[in-house]
Amino acid sequence: MVTNRPGRRTWRKIFLARWWQRRRTHIVLFVWAAIYLPGLGSLEIKGEEGRRILPAVTMLQTGNYLVPYVGSEPYFRKPPLVNWIVAASFKLSGIRSEWTARLPSALAILVVALTFVTCGRRALGTIGSLLAALIWLVNAGNTEKGRLIEIEAIYVSLTAIAFIFWIAAYRAERTGGQLWLLPAIFLGLGMLAKGPLPHLLFFYGPVIAVLWSDRKLSLLATREHGTALIIMFGMFLAWALPAFLLSDWGRVAHVWSRQYTGRVSSSGFQFSSWIQNIPRGLVYFLPWLPLALLQFDQPVELRRRHFALLTGIAVPFVLVNLIPGALPRFGMPALGPASWWLGELLAHDNLRWPQWLSGKTLAPRLRNRIAVVLVVLGCIWGLAYGLIAVPLLRKHEKVRQHARQIDAIVPTNVALYAVNPKYQPYLFYVRAPLRYVSTIEQLPIDTKFFLVQGSDEEEAQTTKHWSPSRAQMVLRIKDYREHEEVLFSVPSPR
Known part of the structure; x- marks a missing residue:
């Protein structure tokens, strides 16, 4: 042995x-x-x-x-x-x-x-x-x-x-x-x-x-x-x-x-x-x-x-x-x-x-x-x-909630235009098709919804781009960085 x-x-x-x-x-x-x-x-x-x-x-x-x-x-x-x-x-x-x-x-x-x-x-x-x-x-x-x-x-x-x-x-x-x-x-x-x-x-x-x-x-x-x-x-x-x-x-x-x-x-x-x-x-x-x-x-x-x-x-x-x-x-x-x-x-x-x-x-x-x-x-x-x-940790999410707010307003089959949005991570979660433009004047005539920074809110409210219609503010967002964005809708012409 x-x-x-x-x-x-x-x-x-x-x-x-x-x-x-x-x-x-x-x-x-x-x-x-x-x-x-x-x-x-x-x-x-x-x-x-x-x-x-x-x-x-x-x-x-x-x-x-x-x-x-x-x-x-x-x-x-x-x-x-x-x-x-x-x-x-x-x-x-x-x-x-x-x-x-x-x-x-x-x-x-x-x-x-x-x-x-x-x-x-x-x-x-x-x-x-x-x-x-x-x-x-x-x-x-x-x-x-x-x-x-x-x-x-x-x-x-x-x-x-x-x-x-x-x-x-x-x-x-x-x-x-x-x-x-x-x-x-x-x-x-x-x-x-x-x-x-x-x-x-x-x-x-x-x-x-x-x-x-x-x-x-x-x-x-x-x-x-x-x-x-x-x-x-x-x-x-x-x-x-x-x-x-x-x-x-x-x-x-x-x-x-x-x-x-x-x-x-x-x-x-x-x-x-x-x-x-x-x-x-x-x-x-x-x-x-x-x-x-x-x-x-x-x-x-x-x-x-x-x-x-x-x-x-x-x-x-x-x-x-x-x-x-x-x-x-x-x-x-x-x-x-x-x-x-x-x-x-x-x-x-x-x-x-x-x-x-x-x-x-x-x-x-x-x-x-x-x-x-x-x-x-x-x-x-x-x-x-x-x-x-x-x-x-999911209970403390700060980004996705803003996309949910937008999704509740913008239909998934309607394009959402973002006007010079800079870096907005919540846009990744938005279900509607996203289109980017640099200025409000570049928005198409058939725009239904668009998003602007808080600093451009007054221009969005007063623009005659869709005259005689005027854009209407429908949502205000303040993200975790204290940046403000505003969602507008454009009424269909009668």
């Missing part, structure tokens, strides 16, 4: 190893579904979600996918990739809802996790790639943004995919086009989501640090890297140049200059908020952040490479958060490289805490238990939020 036990243990280890290899994808899918799907479309749109959704609806109505519009005005504060994605989700599903709008964000998070367990397996190993995927799925930053249709979930995921492809190819000792071209495509898409600068800092920060550590900075001067730069910037310019040519150059330049100079200037600077940027930015890395203090005993060369990657992640994170107009979420593109780095760290079997934290070793079994506990807690949070918190 004694001589058979080692054999049974060996068979068990082999079986478990193969089982885990086959089940890694299933684990990732289960964790993702538990955290990101419950209650995904149950809450009304909030924050900046309307700026991603309303232009998508307008694109589908007008067929103009080049210039995004919020109401009757072009929207150039952000490139249109997220608007395109939402429009595609609406078109492919045939449903316009919060769920179909937010699903692309959740899917982007999933794609990165699957990229970790597939492309990252050779460099990180079976355990390391799975841990990196779970770290990516279960952190405060992604669990917040991945349930909203916001820019962060999309462009942070694109940056993460670009980095995974690059670091996996680099660790496999690939060069040339195999190293640069595939990441360039995802970085180009990132430009179309956010703009041509922010995410590049978080990609090239760790890339340059790793190359410098290995004395391979010459890879940045290769023809293939130059081609990659042309691809990524070319993808952005392929949209930007035609869109700008069809728009007011002066206005577009003013909007873009404000987007960049407004962040680095000291106007509106608040020291109490700025000093909290780094601590609040680190919250996005919870609950895994304390494990970053772990150390391992390996050859100096391996530790040097590991420290170089950490430096390349930390420097852009700190620099971005030190910008006067920065917000904590600006550091979120570091989540992808940080998940790789921490997965690589936790994959070691000889982990220990630093001397100032007792210096005790962390056995692989305890490491696995900690990871399981954190992941299970994340899943419980996702399920509890979707099944318990969301129904309670």
Whole structure:
């Protein structure tokens, strides 16, 4: 009996190893579904979600996918990739809802996790790639943004995919086009989501640090890297140049200059908020952040490479958060490289805490238990939020109620014209067909109902556009931002 036990243990280890290899994808899918799907479309749109959704609806109505519009005005504060994605989700599903709008964000998070367990397996190993995927799925930053249709979930995921492809190819000792071209495509898409600068800092920060550590900075001067730069910037310019040519150059330049100079200037600077940027930015890395203090005993060369990657992640994170107009979420593109780095760290079997934290070793079994506990807690949070918190939060909705007021007055088969409405998220819920115009004079003669801002109420009441008839005020709305809109009806001529 004694001589058979080692054999049974060996068979068990082999079986478990193969089982885990086959089940890694299933684990990732289960964790993702538990955290990101419950209650995904149950809450009304909030924050900046309307700026991603309303232009998508307008694109589908007008067929103009080049210039995004919020109401009757072009929207150039952000490139249109997220608007395109939402429009595609609406078109492919045939449903316009919060769920179909937010699903692309959740899917982007999933794609990165699957990229970790597939492309990252050779460099990180079976355990390391799975841990990196779970770290990516279960952190405060992604669990917040991945349930909203916001820019962060999309462009942070694109940056993460670009980095995974690059670091996996680099660790496999690939060069040339195999190293640069595939990441360039995802970085180009990132430009179309956010703009041509922010995410590049978080990609090239760790890339340059790793190359410098290995004395391979010459890879940045290769023809293939130059081609990659042309691809990524070319993808952005392929949209930007035609869109700008069809728009007011002066206005577009003013909007873009404000987007960049407004962040680095000291106007509106608040020291109490700025000093909290780094601590609040680190919250996005919870609950895994304390494990970053772990150390391992390996050859100096391996530790040097590991420290170089950490430096390349930390420097852009700190620099971005030190910008006067920065917000904590600006550091979120570091989540992808940080998940790789921490997965690589936790994959070691000889982990220990630093001397100032007792210096005790962390056995692989305890490491696995900690990871399981954190992941299970994340899943419980996702399920509890979707099944318990969301129904309670729905009782405090502030946007959808205004659409219900309009729906009670405007028939679903009659067009509602919105006169220069600016950003009004409740318009997404209005059932009547929406049409946008810039001024009251642009309203058609056969208009039945139109909506104006409170500042234009007097003009709407006194206009002779439908003489001898006069528009009549039928509803006054004051939204949660204290903005006032007024709904008018136009009597039919006798």
